[in-house]
Amino acid sequence: xxxxxxxxxILDPREAGFCLQLTxxxxxSDGIPDIEPLLQRLSAEPTRxxxxxxxxxxxxxDSGLMTFLVQLIEYCQQQQIExxxxxxxxxxxxLLTLAFAVPERKGARRQILGQPILTKIGNVTxxxxxxWSDLLHFxxxxxxxxxxxxxxxxxxxxxxxxxxxxxxxxxxxxIITLIGILxxxxxxxxxxxxxxxxxxxxxxxxxxxxxxxxEMGAMMTAIIMAGRTGAAYAAQLxxxxxxxxxxxxxxxxxxxxxxxxxxxxxxLCITMPLLCIYADFMGIIGGAIVCSTMLDISFxxxxxxxxxxxxxxxxxxxxxxAGIFGVLVATSGCFRGMQCGxxxxxxxxxxxxxxxxxxxxxxxxxxxxxxxxxxxxx
Amino acid sequence: MTEHPHLxxxxxxxxxGDIVIQENLNFTVKQGEIFVxxxxxxxxxxxxxxxxxxxxxxxxxxxxINGVNLWQAPQVERNEIISHSGVLYQGGALxxxxxxxxxxxxPLMEYTQLTEKQIADVISYKLSxxxxxxxxxxxxxxxxxxxxxRAGLARAMALDPDILFFDEPSAGLDPISSRLLDDLxxxxxxxxxxxxxxxxxxxxxxxxxxxxxxxxxxxSKTIIATGAPKELLESSDNPRVRRFLTxxxxxxMETEVRTYV
Numbered sequence: 001x002x003x004x005x006x007x008x009x010i011l012d013p014r015e016a017g018f019c020l021q022l023t024x025x026x027x028x029s030d031g032i033p034d035i036e037p038l039l040q041r042l043s044a045e046p047t048r049x050x051x052x053x054x055x056x057x058x059x060x061x062d063s064g065l066m067t068f069l070v071q072l073i074e075y076c077q078q079q080q081i082e083x084x085x086x087x088x089x090x091x092x093x094x095l096l097t098l099a100f101a102v103p104e105r106k107g108a109r110r111q112i113l114g115q116p117i118l119t120k121i122g123n124v125t126x127x128x129x130x131x132w133s134d135l136l137h138f139x140x141x142x143x144x145x146x147x148x149x150x151x152x153x154x155x156x157x158x159x160x161x162x163x164x165x166x167x168x169x170x171x172x173x174x175i176i177t178l179i180g181i182l183x184x185x186x187x188x189x190x191x192x193x194x195x196x197x198x199x200x201x202x203x204x205x206x207x208x209x210x211x212x213x214x215e216m217g218a219m220m221t222a223i224i225m226a227g228r229t230g231a232a233y234a235a236q237l238x239x240x241x242x243x244x245x246x247x248x249x250x251x252x253x254x255x256x257x258x259x260x261x262x263x264x265x266x267x268l269c270i271t272m273p274l275l276c277i278y279a280d281f282m283g284i285i286g287g288a289i290v291c292s293t294m295l296d297i298s299f300x301x302x303x304x305x306x307x308x309x310x311x312x313x314x315x316x317x318x319x320x321x322a323g324i325f326g327v328l329v330a331t332s333g334c335f336r337g338m339q340c341g342x343x344x345x346x347x348x349x350x351x352x353x354x355x356x357x358x359x360x361x362x363x364x365x366x367x368x369x370x371x372x373x374x375x376x377x378x
Numbered sequence: 379m380t381e382h383p384h385l386x387x388x389x390x391x392x393x394x395g396d397i398v399i400q401e402n403l404n405f406t407v408k409q410g411e412i413f414v415x416x417x418x419x420x421x422x423x424x425x426x427x428x429x430x431x432x433x434x435x436x437x438x439x440x441x442x443i444n445g446v447n448l449w450q451a452p453q454v455e456r457n458e459i460i461s462h463s464g465v466l467y468q469g470g471a472l473x474x475x476x477x478x479x480x481x482x483x484x485p486l487m488e489y490t491q492l493t494e495k496q497i498a499d500v501i502s503y504k505l506s507x508x509x510x511x512x513x514x515x516x517x518x519x520x521x522x523x524x525x526x527x528r529a530g531l532a533r534a535m536a537l538d539p540d541i542l543f544f545d546e547p548s549a550g551l552d553p554i555s556s557r558l559l560d561d562l563x564x565x566x567x568x569x570x571x572x573x574x575x576x577x578x579x580x581x582x583x584x585x586x587x588x589x590x591x592x593x594x595x596x597x598s599k600t601i602i603a604t605g606a607p608k609e610l611l612e613s614s615d616n617p618r619v620r621r622f623l624t625x626x627x628x629x630x631m632e633t634e635v636r637t638y639v
Binding site (some may be wrong): 092345 | 500511
C-alpha cells in the first residue's frame with residue numbers, strides 16, 4: 001500500500017512499521033492538518049505494529065503540533081501500535097513524556113446526564129425543605145441572641161453598631177429625599193387630575209397625607225433599603241464566608257449571629273422608622289409643590305387640611321410597619337449572606353436573592369398588616 | 379531570537395502613594411533563564427512581580443520586554459506583549475464560576491481563531507501536562523489547593539507564552555507537591571524554552587530551580603545581591619543575604635527579629 005502524502009507530513013510504511021515525517025511549521029497560526037487520513041492509513045494495515053517519527057525537517061511548533069501528536073499517540077495506544085518518539089526534537093519528547101506521565105484518573109471524567117423530571121421535582125423539594133429549615137434555624141438563633149442582648153450578654157462591638165447605624169441611616173438620606181419627594185409629587189399629580197373633575201382639589205392633601213403616612217412612606221423606604229443595605233449585608237457576609245472569616249469567628253467560640261447579624265439588625269430597626277418619618281415629610285412636601293403650582297392651594301391651606309385629615313395614628317402605623325420591614329430586610333440580607341457558597345459568583349447570587357427575598361417579604365407583610373389593622377379597626 | 383535580553387528593568391521605583399517600597403532596581407533576565415526574586419516577607423517581591431506583568435504603573439523607571447518599553451507602548455501593543463506572558467498567581471486565581479476547561483478556554487477564545495474542537499484538544503493537552511487529565515468539568519472549588527495551582531499553571535500556559543511569571547509557586551503546598559511543581563517548571567523551561575520569573579522565599583525551591591536571582595531588602599529598599607543562588611550561598615559577604623539563605627543559621631538572630639517583626 002502507498003504512503004499518505006500531505007504538504008506537512010509524509011506517512012510511509014518502512015520496515016516493519018510506519019514512519020511519519022514532519023515538515024515545515026506546525027503552529028496553530030500555520031494551520032494544523034486533519035488527522036483522520038493518518039488514522040485511516042494506520043488502521044488499514046493492522047500488521048504494522050510500530051510508528052517512528054522523523055522530525056529533521058520540522059520548523060517552528062507550538063501546542064498545535066502537540067495536540068496533534070497527543071491524539072495520534074492516544075489512537076496508537078488503542079490500536080496497540082508501538083510509538084517511538086526518538087526522532088522528534090528533544091523539547092517535543094519531553095512534553096510528550098510529561099503529558100502521558102500522569103494517566104487519567106479513573107472516574108474523574110464526569111458524565112453529564114439529563115435527570116428525569118420526577119428526580120428534578122424531588123431534588124427541588126428537598127432543597128426547599130432544607131432552605132426553610134435553615135431559615136427557621138437562623139431566625140431561632142436571632143431570637144436567642146436578641147434575648148441575650150436584652151440581658152446584656154450579647155457579644156458584639158459597639159463601634160460596629162455605630163458604624164452600621166451610620167451606613168443605614170444618614171448615608172441613605174439623599175436617596176430617600178429624592179424618592180420621597182417624587183412619590184409625593186406623583187401621588188398628588190394622579191389625584192389632582194381626577195379630583196379636579198369634581199372640584200374637590202383640596203382632598204389632594206388628604207390623599208397625599210394618608211397615602212404617605214400609612215403606606216408609601218414605609219414601603220418605599222423599605223424597598224430602597226432592601227436594594228441598598230440588604231444587598232450590601234448579603235455581599236459583606238458572603239465575602240466573609242468566602243474568606244473563612246466567619247469560620248474564624250466560630251472557632252473562637254463567638255457566634256457570628258451575635259457578632260455580625262445583631263448589630264446590622266439593630267441598626268436597621270433604629271434607622272428604618274426614622275427614615276420612614278423623614279420620607280413621609282418629604283412626600284408631603286412633594287404634594288405641596290403640586291398643590292401650590294397646579295391647583296392654587298396655598299401651603300397653609302394644604303398643611304391645615306392634612307392636619308385635620310390625617311390623625312397621628314396613621315403615622316404611627318406607618319412607622320411601626322417600617323420597623324417590621326427593617327427586621328425583614330436585615331434578616332433576609334444576613335441570612336442570604338450567611339448561606340453564601342464559597343465562590344465569587346455565590347456572593348453575587350446571595351446579594352440578588354437577598355433583594356428578592358426582602359421585597360417579597362415586605363409586600364406580604366404589608367398585606368398581612370393591612371388586613372390585621374382592618375380587623376382591629378385602626 | 380533577539381539581541382535584547384528578554385526582560386530589562388531600568389531604575390525602577392515602586393511606591394504606593396508616598397510610601398516607597400523599593401527604588402533603583404536594575405536587572406536583566408536572559409532568554410530561557412529561570413530568574414528568582416527573593417527577599418523577606420513584605421519587602422515588595424510580589425509588588426515587583428505585579429509591576430513586571432503590567433498590573434501597576436511604576437512610580438519611576440522603565441520596564442523593557444524584548445526591547446519594547448512596556449509603559450510607553452500604546453495600549454494595543456501593551457496588551458499584545460502581555461498576552462505573550464503567562465502568570466500563575468499565589469492561589470491559582472482561577473475564575474470560580476467556570477470549570478477548569480472554561481478557565482483555560484477564555485484566553486484561547488479571546489486571542490486565537492481556533493475551532494471548538496481544537497480548543498478542546500488544547501485544553502485536554504494542557505491539563506495532561508500538569509497531571510490533571512480528565513478534570514475538565516470540575517469547578518475550582520471542587521479540587522484541592524495544589525490541583526488549583528496546577529490548573530492555574532495550565533491556564534497560564536494556554537497561549538504558549540514565552541515568559542512565565544510565578545508568584546510563590548510553592549506557597550501552601552506540601553513538600554512533595556512543591557518539589558513536583560519545581561520539576562514541572564524545569565521541564566517546561568527545557569522543553570518550551572520559555573523564560574521563567576519566580577517570586578519565592580522557599581529556599582529549597584530557590585536552590586533547585588534558580589539560574590539567577592536578586593535579593594530585595596526592605597531596609598535599604600533596593601537590591602542588595604545579584605547572582606546564582608548557589609554562588610550567593612557560598613560567597614555572598616552580605617550578612618542579610620547569608621542569614622536568609624542559611625535560615626539564620628549564620629549571623630545574629632536578634633537583628634533578624636528586629637528586622638522582620
